Amino acid sequence: MDAEYRAGGLPDPEDESGEFASEVPxxxxxxxxxxxxxxxxxxxxxxxxxxxxxxxxxxxxxxxxxxxxxxxxxxxxxxxxxxxxxxxxxxxxDESRAFRAEAMALAVVFEDEHLAVIDKPVGLVVHPAPGNWSGTLMNGLLARHPAAATLPRAGIVHRLDKDTSGLMVVGKTLEAVTALSRQIAAREVHREYLALAWGRAEEAFVVEQALRRDPVSRVKMAIAPANLGKPARTDVFPLGVGEVKVGVQSRPVSAVHCVLHTGRTHQIRVHLTHSGHPLVADTLYGGVPALGLTRQALHAARLSFEHPVTGEALALVAPLPADMAAAWAEIGAGALPEG
Missing domain, CATH: 3.10.290.10 (RNA-binding S4 domain)
Known part of the structure; x- marks a missing residue:
């Protein structure tokens, strides 16, 4: 569980212009x-x-x-x-500066008065943390929606890794944040990913392995016995296989569609590595870079859930970013299935 961040509770953060007031040390x-x-x-x-x-x-x-x-x-x-x-x-x-508004361009694919769905780019950190006390999605949300300063985590209800691209939903009211958090806990928010992984994955498979923090490397997650970890399940569906040159040899790379049933930290990355298919360029888990990719080849492509206030069924899709789109085309992979 991530540490709880709360953007509220700070002394009067804004002046009349809507910009954060300067502080005289x-x-x-x-x-x-x-x-x-x-x-x-x-x-x-x-x-x-x-x-x-x-x-x-x-x-x-x-x-x-x-x-x-x-x-x-x-x-x-x-x-x-x-x-x-x-x-x-x-x-x-630096910690006290974390909850500051910072104007940034955010790709918003859906928004109303209750929530927004963001297409997060590669390299954007979600929460302030040691080494990244500014320039995070939270900072951008505080600039875009000043009322976020009154919400837990500025309305962020789930996260993506820094180098994973794709869709995230954020609440804009306490009612929406509370309802979305409950939906996620009840596994009613459906998240689907596109990934490029080493090896030949030509049939669908399921990985159902509990996860915990790696006891040796604290920056990693690891497969755990059921009684020591948190349950996690990932369904994996093949979308195509191509051959990639690595040095003088050719190695197969598979395009896969991953459906999460749980949302554990690094879940897809660990589950695919455990199955013998580490993500391309996921060096933390043994995935060799290829196809011009310098970050793990993982994209949150589809997000579907019931609107927490109106009850409307929402299904949002984000196209592959340029780096993954080029790699995807190079191996001739198929598209994300409809529905």
Missing amino acids: ERRAAEVDAAGHGERLDRWLTGLAPEFSRNHLQALIERGCVTADGKTLLKPALKLRAGQRVEVELQPT
């Missing part, structure tokens, strides 16, 4: 007393600004935010002298 200063003589700069600053972690204060030092008697100090381990007047510009942490 607080400046805090003090003179080093006899007890602080010879102490490391970063350690001494924890006394001046105890609400910040030592790691964040070290980052501020390295950014040039700390001065002593007007001279910039850049080394956290610098030893202080009694009588120095140290001043620090207390810039906010």
Whole structure:
């Protein structure tokens, strides 16, 4: 389960223009007393600004935010002298900047006052997290729909990996977010993917294997005994097989249509690898790059569900992005079945 992010609860985030108000960093200063003589700069600053972690204060030092008697100090381990007047510009942490509106172009395939369906591009991170505190889909949603700041996760009810493209639904009201979350938990939101995988997959098959976090590599998921993991099922249907040159040899690559019955992290990637068909260019799970692809060949192509407010049956389709479309054409694969 992902950590819960909530975009609300922040002090008055917008000014009258609808843009996020600028913050003037607080400046805090003090003179080093006899007890602080010879102490490391970063350690001494924890006394001046105890609400910040030592790691964040070290980052501020390295950014040039700390001065002593007007001279910039850049080394956290610098030893202080009694009588120095140290001043620090207390810039906010990266985490505190995560829930900021950032205007970005989003491909919206359906929208009304209750929800929106986005065609997420490759490379767009969904939630703010270490290493990606800005430039995420959440930041874009906050700019597009300011009321998202009052919703859990800014209305995001499910996710795609950074390098997986395709359809995602987001709620625009608390009523819609709650109803969509319940539909997903009840497996009433149907998600279908197109993928290119190594090996010859010429008949339909089902992978029903529980998943858990890999006990060796925390960035991976792994097959688990049923009593230790979360149940997961993927149905896989063939759409074509082609031959691809890898060095001097030819290897088969299969185009497949994957239907999720559960939505576990990395589910298709792990299930196909377990079946001997790692995704093309999914290097995390042993898939060799080919066909010009530099990211896992996985696209969320179809999303269908009942509108949480109106009850209308919605079925949205997103065409393959350019990189996968070119690879798909190269092996002569068939189209996503209708319906």
